[in-house]
Amino acid sequence: MDWSFLISGKDSIHVTTDSRKVTPGCVFVALKGEHFDGNDFVEQAKADGAAYIISGENALRDLQDLARAWRRELSIPILGITGTNGKTTTKELCAAVLSTKYNLYYTQGNLNNQIGVPLTLLNITRAHEMAIIEMGASHPGDIKELVEIAEPNFGLITNVGRAHLQGFGSFEGVMKTKAELYDFLRAHGGFCFRNTDNPYLAQMAGSLKTVPYQTGTMPEGTHLVGGYNAENVSAALCVGEYFGVRHEDALAAIRAYVPSNNRSQLMQTEKNTVVVDAYNANPTSMQAAIEAFSHQKSDDKLPQCYILGAMRELGDYSHLEHQNIVNMLLERKADKVLLVGNEYKETTAPYPIYENVEELCKALEANPITGYRILLKGSRSNQLEKVIPLL
DSSP states (O other), rough: OHHHHTTTOOOOEEEEEEEGOOTTTTTOOBBBOOOOOOOHHHHEEEEEETTEEEETOOOOHHHHHHHHHHHHHHHEEEEEEEEESSSHHHHHHHHHTTTTOOOOEOTTTTTOOOHHHHHHHTOOOOOOEEEEEEEESSSOOOOOOOOHHOOSEEEEEEOOOOOOOHHHHHHHHHHHHHHHHHHHHTTTTTTEETTTTTTHHHHTTTTEEEEEEEEOOOTTOOSSGGGGGGGHHHHHHHHHHHHHHOOHHHHHHHHOOOOOOTTEEEESSSSSSEEEEEEEOOOHHHHHHHHHHHHOOOOOOOOOEEEEEEOOGGGGGGGHHHHHHHHHHHHHHHHHEEESSGGGGSSOOOOEEEEEEEHHHHHHHHHOOOEEEEEOOOGGOOOGGGGGOOO
């Protein structure tokens, strides 16, 4: 469909999928989901002043086509970011760095799927000079679909690891899907920013034009917790240097960045020191978090406590990967461990295992934890953030 009647000569487009956010002159997209149907609100959207309605069984495809047309209308550099771990933190750090020099738009929150990516693109205005688009995936072909909408000129894959194995089928499936970003860039003359310390990324990139960086070390003075963030920081510094941001300005931006949304956050409560990294978890990120936490030397010599939620969407690999986590904890002779999720009950864990976070909360109310350094990590579905007030 030719969308020029909606986008030609416009400085911006207001597109919404939420009927409650319809304003005069906007575009309302009536999407249908498992628990909602935007088509039920078409008449209300018209009454509220929507200038154009996208509805029907092809509404999502039309939304994506409109976003692609708007992206081409803008003709600005776009950096696409994906990866098993760290993509949101890397996106945030790159945005902090690039915003010191450019009028930048970047993915807000976690809008990185087949709906979120087009909505992000449609939030870019002609005043913006660059954009960063985060791309998530849980099945083969997901990244291919997203890059064909966003059409990035530059790409960055943070890493590849064992996540969403139920959807991907294997680690090789993860690699192939993430490499769809590289495939698009290679076919369209783009560049990738690549960690040359990662052999998987080298294998995936092949002949793709590369701007290299190495994992490096964490600079002093950041608000980030965990040595695994070093590669995220190095990526942001590399991106900033390529686009002409002064190194001292980039470092200052990274030091000023404060993580949120339960990602690598350090909380000092009245009773404990808590590292909150509970937005999501997979075997690779869980092992990295445990490794980093176990090597942290607390000045006050606090004993360490691990509160770990189950890792989801692992399919046939679930038992093996949860046993691997238990083995890591046993090897490190953890001072205290509390596990959440029935997946751990099938392991040899000698630790308390709670079916859900509600059970854990009851246990902590009866037996509070005081004087520990605590790692709180697990898949988002565990809702481990509910336990924070008790720590």
